[in-house]
Amino acid sequence: MIELLVETTNLPVDGREFSFDEQRIWADPIAEYHLPYRIAEPFSAMIRVVPHADGCTVEGTLRGSLFFFCDRCAEEFTYPVTAEFHEFEAYPGGDSRNNAPNDVWWVVPKDGLHYLDVAGFLWEQFQLALPEKPLCAVLCRGVCAECGANKNLDECRCAASESDSRLAAFRSMKLS
Numbered sequence: 001m002i003e004l005l006v007e008t009t010n011l012p013v014d015g016r017e018f019s020f021d022e023q024r025i026w027a028d029p030i031a032e033y034h035l036p037y038r039i040a041e042p043f044s045a046m047i048r049v050v051p052h053a054d055g056c057t058v059e060g061t062l063r064g065s066l067f068f069f070c071d072r073c074a075e076e077f078t079y080p081v082t083a084e085f086h087e088f089e090a091y092p093g094g095d096s097r098n099n100a101p102n103d104v105w106w107v108v109p110k111d112g113l114h115y116l117d118v119a120g121f122l123w124e125q126f127q128l129a130l131p132e133k134p135l136c137a138v139l140c141r142g143v144c145a146e147c148g149a150n151k152n153l154d155e156c157r158c159a160a161s162e163s164d165s166r167l168a169a170f171r172s173m174k175l176s
């Protein structure tokens with residue numbers, strides 16, 4: 001993962017805006033973790049960082065699109081990824097109530113200053129915006145368990161015999 005740090009201690013009180021279109025923020029971890037999707041339309045992010053005594057707020061948007069494989073039919077399709085976020089990043093060691101014990105801090109203290117790890121932060125926001133089970137369409141019909149045909153494309157011949165065999169099983173159950 002690339003290092004991309006924004007110094008947050010000396011920002012103007014109403015914050016500052018930054019934009020990022022460095023693809024390695026997303027492309028590096030995708031490659032590193034061998035994730036099952038790839039970038040279609042390049043990603044870009046806009047963030048506004050506002051400094052506070054015990055942390056900083058980071059709000060903004062993230063956009064791009066991915067090539068995913070459908071969880072049902074295994075066909076590749078384009079998935080638009082958009083995220084809107086508004087997070088408070090607490091400075092480590094502070095006693096802010098926002099500090100949960102398991103929080104991942106995207107703040108790096110260095111030489112008395114605080115830096116936001118933008119690459120880590122934007123990677124997390126990206127991951128939160130992804131679907132758990134990517135589907136090419138809500139009504140994707142998947143593949144036939146018998147012959148492997150993509151049921152979105154054509155009706156295979158198994159459909160008829162499948163219902164026949166189910167009916168047969170039902171009949172035999174009833175008889176026994």
Ligand SMILES: [Zn+2]
Nearest residue numbers: 070073136140
């Ligand atoms: Zn599908």
Ligand SMILES: [Zn+2]
Nearest residue numbers: 144147156158
């Ligand atoms: Zn079939």
